[in-house]
Amino acid sequence: MREAVIVSTARTPIGRAYRGAFNDTSGPDLGGHCIKHAVARAGIDPGEVDDVVMGAAMQQGTTGQNIARQSLMRAGLPVTVSGMSVDRQCASGMMAIATAAKQIVADGMTITVGGGLESISLVQNDNMNRHRASDDWIKTNQPALYMSMLETAEIVSARYNISRHTQDEYAVQSQDRTHQAQTEGRFDNEIVP
Template sequence: MREAVIVSTARTPIGKAFRGAFNETQAQALGGHAIHHAVNRAGVELHEVEDVIYGTASQQGSSGFNTARQCALRAGLPVSVGGQSVDRQCASGMVAIATAARQIIVDGIDIAVGGGGESISLVRNEHRNTYRSQDPWLSKHYPALYMSMIETAEIVAERYGVSREAQDAYALNSQVRTAAAKELGRFDDEIVPMASTIKTVNKDTGEASYREILLEQDEGNRPETTLEGLKALKPVFKNGQQIKRGACITAGNASQLSDGASASVLMEAKAASRRGLSPLGIYRGLAVAGCSPDEMGIGPVFAVPKLLKQHQLKVDDIGLWELNEAFAVQVLYCRDQLGIPDELLNVNGGSISIGHPFGMSGARMVGHALIEGKRRGVKYVVCTMCAGGGMGAAALFEVA
């Protein structure tokens, strides 16, 4: 039976949206950088890649034209290599890796790239509407489908009794874990530094200036964070009819808007063995599930049991968990409902402290979980996340 193995992973550092190092860098350049270096690390020739599957929550380019194809060409892959874009919102990058794996297992190709990325800076700006147009029928029958993600997080907090205090404490722990991990070099094996031009606007004059920069590490971590500082932050959401008590989602206990990209090279296991490659891990499966759009953050509660049942595993069989930190509230609820040990969850922090380029995060989490899982000597890792519209996705990998 054919198996798909991950033989390399590479990503950009993560830049802060709008004011960070990549605020003038195209999504295609970010994706191209990650893909090019992942292929180089795998030791395969550019023309040997048979397909590129790339996840993004916002297609970028002329008429939203297939970001995957554009990133493949930007990476230097020949025109003979195809590209397929995937949109499952925040699960896009991980689903792209799973899709690439299926191409290998089912369709018989030997080498594929799976990854994802996002340029929030160049999509959510004054030149482009943040939200897609709404279908009238869906607006009437499923109005929560078009809720802001912050409002869905507020609903989860209220509906399931997750306190502001617990959210802030979790957010602080994420910052602390990431700071410690950076000091120990836990992200070094996945990041490839990237040069860019950063745009700065003078607040007084409105004049823009540009300077060259080399980003070597993620920009999002705030090691100086304190619990007192988090408590002092005001909620972002202004109460609506659905929120009966005070709002609790702040800039401190929610993921950061960010820019970045990540990619992994997948290969058929026997083909990798013939080349003498040592894989990071083996793709074992993906499960997705839907939930009510107004509480989209709890999607993993439905996707994870489905995944574990498919593979006859239990929570205790998993040595490491990555659960995307869209909001502290949904991580806490999912962790407690699923019974995930805190010491095995997001051990080096997550999107609250690292950053969250929507299409990138799932791909980044897979690469990081495999590297960290190998360092710890665990057998299985699970990556899971909620996704806009009311969904959860979870993927199982065996560490090689």
Template sequence: MKDVAVIGYCRTAIAKAKRGALNQTHGIPLAAHVLTHALERAQVDAGEIEDVVLGCGLPEGATGHNVARNAALAAGLGVGVPGVTINRYCGSGITAASMIASRIATGEIQAGIAGGVESISLVQFNMNFNGFFYEPLQLKMPAVWWTMNQTADFVSQKYGITREAQDAYVVGSQQRVEAASLAGKFAEEIVPITTMKSVTDKETKQTRLEEITLERDEGPRPGTTLEGLASLPPVYEGGTTTAGNASQLSDGAAALVMMDADLAAQRGLPILGLFRGMQLSGVAPEEMSIAIAPAIRKLMQRHALTMDAIDLWELHEAYAVTTLYNQAELETPWETTNVNGGAIALGHPYGMSGVRYVGSTLMELGRRGGGKAIVGVCTAGGMATAAYLER
């Protein structure tokens, strides 16, 4: 089996859904933007790309019609470059990376692009719910159709993770995001995008389009305090989940160029690190947040990894309760866990997030001179993906 190198990574800044800069940006140009710039960073010609796999949590409407193939065409990769869109909800991005990596490792291709795209603004609020529920399974397992907010509250109650603990975690995470931003870490990943944004006048209620260039993440809230978080009402009465301790609804895209590591080294290309493998787990749908720990354990067992061998851990901030449960279960050191904050502050475009975690974690490994990292992402339906990265 061949080693698989990541030789290019970039992402858009993450925009707030509905109110943000990308609220009118179709999925095709959004994804095409990062495909183009990832190739530039990788110093690879479009003609060398043999497959494009894009993860997307809601692959319909503006991100439907096989957005991967269409984005590849829009990016100018050429009619000979195929593409496929895959959906594992929040785990879509890591799954996309695993699919490209597997094809390279087995010698089927030498180079490909894995990415993720999400336009919650244009899709989630306009979804087709015709036939969405399947009554026989819904009667047997209603949690399959629960909202993620419901699953977070369920885990919080079952495992005794208090609202106070969640809010305290959020303050720390926001502070880490602010520090990373001030240090220019996110700017290294972001490729600015100029697009048209829909703006509604608060007084007249009239809507207009205005040109905007998105250069930085819109979600972070510097100065977040415990008092401010405590004042927020829970989503569901009696629950602990609030707008402050849940990941934000967001739009964005990211891409990774991946290549046979030996070939990349021979050509002197900019190797960010190696994608060593992915593992999956499944749990009861109502306990979605706890699925990261078993996926990571399986990954570590498969690669014979010990806890002290891991330099960085990235545990998806679907909710504060998600990170708190899995950090405690795995006993990862806080000083190496989510070191630059996470999705609660930055936002969580479903299909994009896993790709962002892979790329940003490899970059952080490089800054620290680290060797190994693990990324875990829970996903709707009671699943999780976990990836092992190395520099």
């Protein structure tokens, strides 16, 4: 059986929605930047890439209309490289990476790129497309399909008796660990500013 391996990684630093350094950076810019650097770090010719699979949960605005294809073009890959976008909400990027690996293992491709991106500032705002954004039957029969992650978190918190205090402690611990890792340079090899 063929084996898929990750030979390079590249990502942008994490930004702040609505006010950070990436506040007005388009989806193709974000994705293209990472793809370009990941391909360069792998030491391969961009024309050798068989497919690019990108995940995004809110595919509209500049992250709509096949963000994978837009990103690979922005990265300078040739038009012969195909692109596919995946939407599995919070797991979109992970699913894109799994799909890219599956294409190597099961579909006979040689080189694929998988990743994810999101631009909250550019899609979750007053200009967000809300025209016919929900289906009446789904709203009546399966309303949980439209549940936000905030609502989901409240349900999980209540179901498993996780207090707000415990959540806040975990959040602070996570921020502290991230700060320490950044200070120690643990992310330096993966971030491409």
